[in-house]
Amino acid sequence: MIRVENIEKRFVGTHALKGVSLEVQKGEIVSLIGPSGSGKSTLLRCIHGLETPESGEIYMDDELMDHNNEKKFREQRNRMGFVFQHFNLFPNYTVIENCKLAPVQVLGMSDEQAERVAMDYLNRVGLAEKRDEYPNKLSGGQKQRVAIARALCMNPEVMLFDEPTSALDPEMIKEVLEVMTKLAEAGMTMIVVTHEMGFARKVGNRVVFLDQGEIIEDAASEEFFTNPQSDRAKDFLSKVFYE
């Protein structure tokens, strides 16, 4: 469904991605893991077009995502949903308005139609009763669940998560992971940058391990956690698990 071919990205002073290639099939739950600064978030942001790679191509269903073909590029991006570490809800709108904004403005849904869709997803993330609250009245976990619902309202075919639980207090991580697990069980294609190894192992079916801008390992989840091949992956796993 998504194919990344040999992309390179540099920021001032760093070589964030050194020719990364990756293919994600429909229905896969891919976890991107690795130490901080490994390029995993940059890779995710390049896939959605929030960053423009210097070279290399990204294909969606075998069609090139071309920044210069603005209209088509937009259509392709709209097939992806994106969830941020810091939620990025719109503080000037209520929960339901956050969810309805893009369906009405971008997809041209009627207000009632958007309302139905939004309430459906708010129900699924368990926040229907918060519909008229402003984001500042919500906890971090609730904000992130609204952000997931907001992205789902655009009816995406693939969901990209950029460290969705990293900004949360520990007791709120589970509620967000539960929502994501339900989404995975419903068959959504997901690419998740995460430090939640439990999620990557149990819910994800594939792990892509990055370090210093390169993909070091790409394996089935269970395989990766029980039998990592590279020293760097072994070293990383020994650091994240405290036993």
Next chain:
Amino acid sequence: MFLAFGKIFTAENILYLAKGALLSLVIAALSLLIGLVIGVLGASGKRSKHIIPRAIANFYVEVIRGTPLLLQILIIFSVIPSIYTGFTGKVLRINVYLIGVIAMSINSGAYQTELIRSGINGVDRGQWEACETLGLSQWQMMKLVILPQAFKRIVPPVISEFITLIKDSSLISTIGAVELLKGAQVIGTKYYDVMSPYCLAAVFYLIMTLSISALGSYVEKRLAASD
């Protein structure tokens, strides 16, 4: 010094000054609003991808901020009639209040361009990215998400811009507008005592500026409630 204070303190004179004060207030308010529109345009110019709108906006802001308002008022006061005469051949009976509003709007627009620009830049980058990932167009993003948040941030500086404009409206007395300051001078000449009407004018200015300040703090508190 306050030779004629008792004589000046009549209902008629107070009303006369109050009218002048109201005029100052209206001129300042109109200039603030028109300046706000110019400010939005100026800020979009400054943020434009193209060099021409950017250059125009920069030139406008630098020239206006770098020259005195009094000079700008005097230039517009003499330039507009001559342009009119140049085009129509007729002499323009000039409305000094209108000139005042035009000059002060242009002046305030430059300052508000900077206010709005910094307000927009102050909106968290994540908000722009969220709009981008939801597929909103540039225009929808600005109108629905960024500007509402930017405006909230610029309420306090815009309130102080309003106060500045009320005080600066006294400058149009130099082209013959009878606003609060000029009104005080008129009364002063009549009674051979300028001190008393000047002090009264100061009281009127303070009533206006302090009420706007108070209104500003109230609005600021209300807006902060949703943060």
